Amino acid sequence: MPTRVCSFIKHTNACGVGVHADPVEAYRRAYLGDPNAAMGGILACNFPVNEDFAAVVMDTYARWGKAAGAGGFFVEVWLAPEFGQAAVSHIRKAKAWGERVRLLGVGDVIAATGPPGMEYKTIAGGMLVQTPDNVGLNEDQWKVVTQRPPSEAELADLRLAWLVAKHTKSNAISICRDGMLIGNGAGQMSRVMSCRIATWLAKENGHAAKLAGAAAASDAFFPFADGPKILMDAGVTAIIQPGGSKRDEDTIRACDERGAAMIFTGTRHFRH
Structure with missing residues (x-):
């Protein structure tokens, strides 16, 4: 992304x-998304x-964690394009966990990625070989399907x-x-349950007010309108x-009835 981004990862998922x-x-925004889940995870910048x-x-804990009710703070791994020598020295001396954290200078990941390779999933007696999901935003393929288009803030x-x-x-529902x-x-296993968990986590971590006007993404289509209704509620x-469900029109109608905006990307992102 063309701006500064930080992410906390836990068990391969962003928290x-x-x-x-x-x-x-x-x-600060990355940490306060879920301060308790961030503890003991992976930090990427x-x-x-x-x-x-x-x-x-x-x-982190003194600045924001204690006030947020977190039980503490440390990370196991910290990734960034590079770490300055003064930064490494400070990290190693500032806290006990700083002596143990794995610091990984990964360079320019985008430039080093090169052409898509292959992904391998092994099972007893077999192997699945597939191309990785390297699809970007591809906004030229997006289609607003509701009466109201998203605002610029919603689109971001x-x-x-x-x-x-x-x-x-998967099944993934991400709210920003x-x-x-x-x-x-x-x-x-249920997309509806992912909707419930995403909204519950937002409330649990003090973001109830931010839910009003928030944007949500689903990595695959909604088979029914029940998931979007939970999000809009x-x-x-x-x-x-x-998009691509037999009942897309029901989902679009539910959004129009509530004045919500919806975009179809035409691209699915299952991740297993």
Whole structure:
């Protein structure tokens, strides 16, 4: 992404994502998405880490965690394009967990990715070989299917939610507001349950007010209108999904009745 982004990952799913031109604000948004889940996870930043930013991260609990009711703070792994020597020194000395955290300077991941390779899933006696999901936003293929198009603010959050949902275990429902992931319903057998978990997490982590006007993404189509209704009942006003259900018209009608905006992307993002 062309701006500063921080993300907390737990068991391969994002529990916090923050986007802002100021790296500290991006980090604050990512951490406060779910402060308890962030503890003991993986922190990823898309910008080089200097000593000033390292000091902010090492002081996370005192700055925000205690007030948010978190039980503590540390990360197991921290990824960034690079870590300055002063930053590494500060991290190693500031806290006990700083001596143990794995610091991974990954360079320019986008430039180093190159052409898509293959993904391999093995089972006893067999192997699935498939191309990875390297599809980006592809906004030229998006289609507004409701009477009301999303506002510019909603559209920005829809972009973020769509990218988060892409990298979340299916069934995935990701809710974002103001450049911040506020609820991520991941890995459920029922898409309705993912909707319930995403809205519950937002409320549980103090983002009930942010739900009003939030944007939500679904990594695959809604088979019925029940999932979007749960999201809209919680305050979501814009939804992005692939489309393609036999009952798409029911879902579109439910959004129109509530004045919500919906986009069909034409692309599915199952992740297993």
